Amino acid sequence: MELLEEHRCFEGRQQRWRHDSAVLNCTMTFSIFLPPAHLTTPPPVLYWLSGLTCTDENFTTKAGAQRVAAELGIVLVMPDTSPRGEDVADADGYDLGKGAGFYLNATEQPWSAHYRMYDYLRDELPALIQSQFTVSGRCAISGHSMGGHGALIMALKNPGRFTSVSAFAPIVNPAQVPWGQKAFSAYLGNDTSTWQAWDSCALMLASQSQDAIPTLIDQGDADQFLADQLQPARLAEAARQTGWPLTLRVQPGYDHSYYFMASFIEDHLRFHAQYLLK
């Protein structure tokens, strides 16, 4: 691992690292915020998954999460949103290819050579974080838009792994909306039965009640993608049917931008802290 940047921030450290990923078959960067070491026990980790077009730096520089993470003693880990590098397949649009990995394992050419963000996030990155930093085994996960989808499927597919999950403006039903349909047909192929394993509405409807974890979603009602791409009410309906403990908050006047996330990230950190620091 190579340290690319380090900054003091709220008495903690904001770092950016480069490492070779065996799973993704390319070099990756991630950012991490390490709170001040004021606690006797190793701090828990909140993974943050970003949306379309983002790198590990959008959340780091725009959300303003570090002050409260420092206060609570939570490590923030921000991975990139896709494999990277000249050898990695890409597409013209902002919603497919680099910056748009959708946190799944691609099965179709040319994507399957590198696009395995699910395995990277499930196995390789947590193992790296555990081995290179002083952290506890407790973790939670959150994200925005495509990253909200990623956080929800990570939690739904890995019962017992996360204490809690939250999302801002998540793509909850990718199999049924244009962003998801474009990405899933490219990465997974046209057999839509394979898509269900990557769709949080389908996963929640198939979940076992003992696997449910506290879930918080914030959605701005002035979000330009709400009607066509997001529709969090569909996940709220799945939660109602299964008894999943989901709180969906609709925030009046907020859009899809990081100004929305900056406004509510403190709530999400304190929400996760209730379970992470138990």
Ligand SMILES: N[C@@H](CCC(=O)N[C@@H](CS)C(=O)NCC(=O)O)C(=O)O
């Ligand atoms: N209008 C954007 C659509 C993509 C978008 O809104 N991306 C969101 C995530 S879905 C984002 O976080 N963008 C980067 C940022 O705001 O820093 C574009 O065409 O690039």
